[in-house]
Amino acid sequence: MSRASVERLPEHLGLVEWFRPGERDRVERVLADLExxxxxxxxxxxxxxxxxxxxxxxxxxxxIPRLSGVVELxxxxxxxxxxxxxxxxxxxxxxxxxxxxxxxxxxxxxxxxHFEYVELWNEPNNLSEWDWTLDPHWSGFGxxxxxxxxxxxxxxxxxxxxxxxxxxGHWLCRMFDLGVMDYIDVVGIHGFPDIFDYTWKGWAxxxxxVREILDERGAACEIxxxxxxFSTWQHDEFxxxxxxxxxxxxxxxxxxxxxxxxxxxxxxxxxRFHLDEREYFFGFKKADGTPKLLYRLLEKGxxxxxxxxxxxxxxxxPAGPEKAILVTGGAGFIGTNLVHRLTQDGHRVIVYDNLxxxxxxxxxxxxxxxxxxxxxxxxxxxxxxxxxxxxxxxSSHVYHFAAQVAVTTSVDNPAADFAVxxxxxxxxLEAIRTAKEPPSLLFTxxxxxxxxxxxxxxxxxxxxxxxxDPALRERGFGEGTPLDFLSPYGCxxxxxxxxxxxxxxxxxxxxxxxxMSCIYGPHQYGTEDQGWVAHFAIRTLKGxxxxxxxxxxxxxxxxxVEDLVEAMCRAREEMPRLTGQAFNIGGGPERTISxxxxxxxxRGLHGRLPQVFFDAWRTGDQRYYVxxxxxxxxxxxxxxxxxxxxxxxxLYRWLCASMRLxxxxxxxxxxxxxxxxxGVEAL
Numbered sequence: 001m002s003r004a005s006v007e008r009l010p011e012h013l014g015l016v017e018w019f020r021p022g023e024r025d026r027v028e029r030v031l032a033d034l035e036x037x038x039x040x041x042x043x044x045x046x047x048x049x050x051x052x053x054x055x056x057x058x059x060x061x062x063x064i065p066r067l068s069g070v071v072e073l074x075x076x077x078x079x080x081x082x083x084x085x086x087x088x089x090x091x092x093x094x095x096x097x098x099x100x101x102x103x104x105x106x107x108x109x110x111x112x113x114h115f116e117y118v119e120l121w122n123e124p125n126n127l128s129e130w131d132w133t134l135d136p137h138w139s140g141f142g143x144x145x146x147x148x149x150x151x152x153x154x155x156x157x158x159x160x161x162x163x164x165x166x167x168x169g170h171w172l173c174r175m176f177d178l179g180v181m182d183y184i185d186v187v188g189i190h191g192f193p194d195i196f197d198y199t200w201k202g203w204a205x206x207x208x209x210v211r212e213i214l215d216e217r218g219a220a221c222e223i224x225x226x227x228x229x230f231s232t233w234q235h236d237e238f239x240x241x242x243x244x245x246x247x248x249x250x251x252x253x254x255x256x257x258x259x260x261x262x263x264x265x266x267x268x269x270x271x272r273f274h275l276d277e278r279e280y281f282f283g284f285k286k287a288d289g290t291p292k293l294l295y296r297l298l299e300k301g302x303x304x305x306x307x308x309x310x311x312x313x314x315x316x317x318p319a320g321p322e323k324a325i326l327v328t329g330g331a332g333f334i335g336t337n338l339v340h341r342l343t344q345d346g347h348r349v350i351v352y353d354n355l356x357x358x359x360x361x362x363x364x365x366x367x368x369x370x371x372x373x374x375x376x377x378x379x380x381x382x383x384x385x386x387x388x389x390x391x392x393x394x395s396s397h398v399y400h401f402a403a404q405v406a407v408t409t410s411v412d413n414p415a416a417d418f419a420v421x422x423x424x425x426x427x428x429l430e431a432i433r434t435a436k437e438p439p440s441l442l443f444t445x446x447x448x449x450x451x452x453x454x455x456x457x458x459x460x461x462x463x464x465x466x467x468x469d470p471a472l473r474e475r476g477f478g479e480g481t482p483l484d485f486l487s488p489y490g491c492x493x494x495x496x497x498x499x500x501x502x503x504x505x506x507x508x509x510x511x512x513x514x515x516m517s518c519i520y521g522p523h524q525y526g527t528e529d530q531g532w533v534a535h536f537a538i539r540t541l542k543g544x545x546x547x548x549x550x551x552x553x554x555x556x557x558x559x560x561v562e563d564l565v566e567a568m569c570r571a572r573e574e575m576p577r578l579t580g581q582a583f584n585i586g587g588g589p590e591r592t593i594s595x596x597x598x599x600x601x602x603r604g605l606h607g608r609l610p611q612v613f614f615d616a617w618r619t620g621d622q623r624y625y626v627x628x629x630x631x632x633x634x635x636x637x638x639x640x641x642x643x644x645x646x647x648x649x650x651l652y653r654w655l656c657a658s659m660r661l662x663x664x665x666x667x668x669x670x671x672x673x674x675x676x677x678x679g680v681e682a683l
Contacts, residue, residue, distance in 0.1 A: 007303040010248060014041025014074065016227050016258035020267075021050055021059040030260045031070050033284065037298050042067060043074040043226060043256045045122065048103050049081045049090050060111070068114035074160070074256070075111075076119035076226075077104060078129065091131045091270075093140040101147035108155045118152050119226065120145045121162035123190060125171045128270050138171075142178030149183035163188030163226040166197055167206045169213055176217050186253075187214065188226035193243055195231050195278055203250035222253040229258035233281040235381035237293040237354060238313065244294055245306055262287040288413070293355050300361075309361055309379070312368045317348045317376040324348040325572075326391050326439065328382055328428065329401030331364040332357060333524040333531065334444070337561045338399060338568055343371040345569075352391050353402065354381040359525030362658075366523070382424035385431070392431045395439045397572050400428055403493070406529035407448065410489035411619055421492035429503045432511075440510035440575040442568060445497040445582070447517050447625050450477065451484025458624050464555050464594035465624045476557065476589050476626035479515070479582050487619050497582065504580035512571060512578045517586025517627045521561030521647060522654040533558065533598065537652050540602045541661055545611040549618045552596040557587040557626040560647035563640040570636040578635060586627030591644050601645065605652050 017030055034042065044067065050056040067073050077100075078090075084099060085092030094100060104118065123129040124141055135141055149159045161184045164171060175181050187210060193200040207223055214221050228250075230236075230243040247255055262283040263269055269279040280287075284295040297305045317324065325342055329335050330351030342349050349371070355361050367375060380387040382402045392398065403421050404410060410417035425443070432438045456477075457468040467473050485494040497513050504511040518533060520526075526534030528547065539546045567585060571578060593601070603609050632638055642650075655661075 006301055007307070009038050009298070009302055010255075011040070012252075012254045013039060013248070014043055014072075014254065014256040015039050015260060016043045016229075016256045017260040018045040019063060021053070021055050024062070026261070027063065027066060029289075031067070033260060033295075034071060037295075038302070040071055041074065041254070041256070042071040043076060043119070045079075046075045046077045046107065047079040047090075048077060048100070049079040051103070052081050052083075064111045064114050073115045074117055074119055074226075075107075075115055076122050076160075076162070077107060078122045078162070086134050087131070089131070091127075091129055093131070093135045094144065097140055097144040098147050100144045101151050104148040105151050105155070108152065108157060112155065112157065115157075117158045117160050117186065119160035119162060119188060120148050120152070123165040123227075124162045125168055126165045128272070138174050138178065142175065142180050145175075146178065146180045146183065149180065153183050158185040159183060160186040160188050160224065160226065161221075163190040163224075165190035165192075165227070167191065167210065169209055172210065172213055176213075176219075181217065181219055181221070184219075184221055186222045186224050188224050189252075190227040191225060191247075192229055192231075193246070194239070195229075203246065203252070207251050224254040224256070225250055225252045226254075226256050227258045228255065229282045231278040231281045232262075232292060233278045235354065235383045237356070237381075238309075238379035240292065241294040241297060241306055242310060245303075245310055248303065258282050259284070261285050261289075296358065297361065305361070308365055309355070312364050313377050313379045315368045315375055315377040317350075317374055322348055323396035323437075323439075324350045324376065324394055326350045326352060326395035326398045327401065328352045328398065329403060330399075331355060331360040331367065332401055333363070333521070333534075334519060334561060334564065335399070335401050336360075336363040336367060336523040337521065338565050339367055339375070340371060341565050341569065343374040346374070348374050348376070350376045350378060350391055350395065352378045352380060352382075352388070355379055356381075357405075357525075358527070362525075363523050382428055383419065385427050388427060389431045389435075392428070392435050392439060397575070398428070398432065398439050398441045399568065399572075400425065400441060400443045403444075404489070406527070407487045407489045407619060407621075408529045410487060410492065414488035414492075417488050418492045418495075421489070422495045425496035426499060429499055429509075429511075432509055433503060433507050438509050440572070440579075441500065441512075442571050442575070443496065443500040443511065443513050445500075445513045445515045446490070446493045447477075447515055447584070447586070447622070447627065448487065448490040449483050449485060449494040449497055449515060450481045450622075450625070451486035451490060452622055453477065453481065453484075453625065455482075456624065460553055463553055463596040464592075465553050466555070467624060472626075474589060475630065476586075476628040477584065478628040479584055479631055501580055501582060510575045510579040512575065512580070513582040514568070514571070514585045515582055515627075516559075516564070517584070517625060518556040518558050519561055519564050520558055521651055524561070524651065532595070533648065534651060534655070536595075536598055537602060537648070537655055538659075539610055540606050541652075541655055541659060543610050545613060546599070546609075547613045547615050548595055549615050550595075550621060550623075551614065552599075553594050553623070554621065555592050555594045555624045555626065557589065557592050558644050558647065559585065559587040559591065559640055560642035560650070563587075563642055566641075567632065567636070567638045570638055571632075574636055581631075581635075583632040583635070584627040584629060585632060586629060587640055587644070588629040589626055591640060592626055593644050598648070601648055602652070605649060 082088040331353040520533035524534040
């Protein structure tokens, strides 16, 4: 993407984020994110109630100058101190309406140099923010805000009326009747399409309605969207991105998006602990700091990248009686290669992917450009059961690749790992079982279901491990190897593996399992946690350090992705005969390599290696695993075609092209099996 083609975020966009006293580290993280995204405005809450706690004043004395030094600040002042409320809660009207005006005066005295506008309350027609049952005619609110706005104007500040949520023309008219609008410069509105606003009419219609009332009353107020957002509580990160893109087109002078982070699940939302799960998932990022799709797209290419993915999601094969092949995780590395092959063979294909993995959006764009009108794109999560059921109802066969794929990630967050791998696969099986015409299924499992294979006696031979048993050296591990679900990832994938086989036996669906070893090839954006062959190649091309966990003598069999795709196509064609069976799939004994040997192979291609470091062994890391591929060979006559040397060179050259780098060596001499390792061992 050229620099000239990048559409940046608009200047009138800001972010909404509330901070609790003491959250200094989170403030710094949010400011860093705003700087990274190029957002220069921030709306944040100032709690009148917190001010009078022991740490409140000192907190705001730090927070407000810190924020205003980086962004244009819009403070929103709300929350009644319970001790002075009609009832002892922050949403209560104060006993004396003018106490709020006095606090606004104090606040301007203390911090007026740091802001131009001040927002007076938040969502006053939302019962959880302002308990209007204690003020049924809004007279108390009108007196409170009118007095505060009057003094703010006298002090040289511009005033924003707390954003209506929901947008309510009758409520706004009442504010005029109470005289509040005489001192208001900006009318704030909020919008949460399909989350809290069930009959959403669109920004244009809502803003036009507000503008009509302002014009009828002769008010010159601006209209700002002071808060808009979308909760991903149902795992719909793409819908969040779509709602954000729609907000950018709102005909308002300013727009503020909510928010930076999901709410920590240990915290209460406005004094309500998990009464409404939707309130916990409005962030750009998850509570653990993991970026959601919207953040990743904006960080990568701003609005241009976002619009590109939104356009890709409109890709839809022509309707007709022909059923499609469904590929969950279809924008991933393996999915991309398979989808391209299937469309080239003339099949209709549905790509079903939530784009949660870094880099897969590039694969999706590539597919939409190269697969013609046989492709349909659905950006959705397998935990979205309705979307999944609809896709399965239109499919004749399913390739299920959607998964959490890293052992390390599963150790860090085993609950999320199981939710995706275990519950996601179960939801898919149930959708297949209950479908009017159940499609067949190929599920991609992993060699990690065999655990560490600790019973296998191994020895070190040069730069690699090998089994002592000559039969294992000759054939590798077969499907009869005892299952041992080591690591949360092994457990979640193993659980799904067994469920697929049992649904074939118990319910008669046509389903088989591939327990895969190391797959590599084009369209793989490998990381340290998963996709190690591509990861080593990427780090080599960038000249960035590589860390080997363990001694680097671990051995795996490598399978080039085109050979895997051929196996998958054969499995689909033979599915009724293969149903209820698991197959070990990899390169087999003829295509093995150790980590150290791969580095030397890359040295032969690139001319040099970056720094290599060693660290402790990681959970579930097998010292030796090689697939016995004889069972699938006997069933379908399949044998891999690409050697390790040929496949790694093709991956290397694809990465050079995708990263727009020139290979440092072009001879293609990758060496022979038994690569010299002295250079690495000396590091």
